[in-house]
Amino acid sequence: MNTELDIDLDLQTVLLTPQQLDEITTRMATQITADYKEGAFGSRPLVMICVLKGAVMFYTDLVRKMERPVELEFVKVTSYGAGTVSSGQLKMHLDLFRTDYSNLNILLVEDITDSGRTLSKLTQLFRDRGAHSVRCCTLLDKPDRREVDFTPDYIGAVIPDEFVVGYGLDYNERYRDLPYIGILRPEIYS
Ligand code: IMP
Ligand code: MG
Numbered sequence: 001m002n003t004e005l006d007i008d009l010d011l012q013t014v015l016l017t018p019q020q021l022d023e024i025t026t027r028m029a030t031q032i033t034a035d036y037k038e039g040a041f042g043s044r045p046l047v048m049i050c051v052l053k054g055a056v057m058f059y060t061d062l063v064r065k066m067e068r069p070v071e072l073e074f075v076k077v078t079s080y081g082a083g084t085v086s087s088g089q090l091k092m093h094l095d096l097f098r099t100d101y102s103n104l105n106i107l108l109v110e111d112i113t114d115s116g117r118t119l120s121k122l123t124q125l126f127r128d129r130g131a132h133s134v135r136c137c138t139l140l141d142k143p144d145r146r147e148v149d150f151t152p153d154y155i156g157a158v159i160p161d162e163f164v165v166g167y168g169l170d171y172n173e174r175y176r177d178l179p180y181i182g183i184l185r186p187e188i189y190s
Helices: 019-037 039-043 057-063 117-128
Strands: 013-016 046-052 070-079 089-092 105-113 134-141 154-158 179-185
Touching: 013 019, 013 046, 013 057, 019 039, 019 057, 019 134, 046 057, 057 105, 070 117, 089 117, 117 134
Parallel strands: 046 070, 046 105, 105 134, 134 154
Antiparallel strands: 013 179, 070 089
């Protein structure tokens, strides 16, 4: 563990240090750059869409490491009915407005994939709008929590079913500014 880290006392443990996050984003940007190099992927615009707010740190690190031109876009969504079984409805608070999506390769960039509802619904939305391709990139994946059949195309790290904060991720809007990701002490939210 990096002893230089000044760890927030609300955290139980640090899961990913700034250095590990840097390594993960470098590896992912290299992979994505390579995958969007050839043929129909290479010749069309790559639009990377940040799913606000949680993905913001990951997104800005990732796009800066891409070795090809990318267009930057942002969506902001909240999901309602989280406690109920099948009513995980998505409300769009910020959208992008393009007249024609048919030439675009869309890459959704999310902080964490939990039930899978957010990314599967956003994927469907951009497919319905006629995008040439739609893929998803998530920094963290909690596969144990999945409620819908969904697998992100790019995964930074698979994590256990714990509530994590930092590097964009929040609990009640707190901890987003931490430069690392840690497990929140259960007594903070229970
Ligand atoms: P999904 O639609 O259930 O996959 O929702 C994913 C969203 O839930 C993420 O974008 C986060 O906003 C939130 N979320 C899920 N797990 C965590 C966590 O451990 N910490 C912080 N936010 C989380
Ligand atoms: Mg989020």
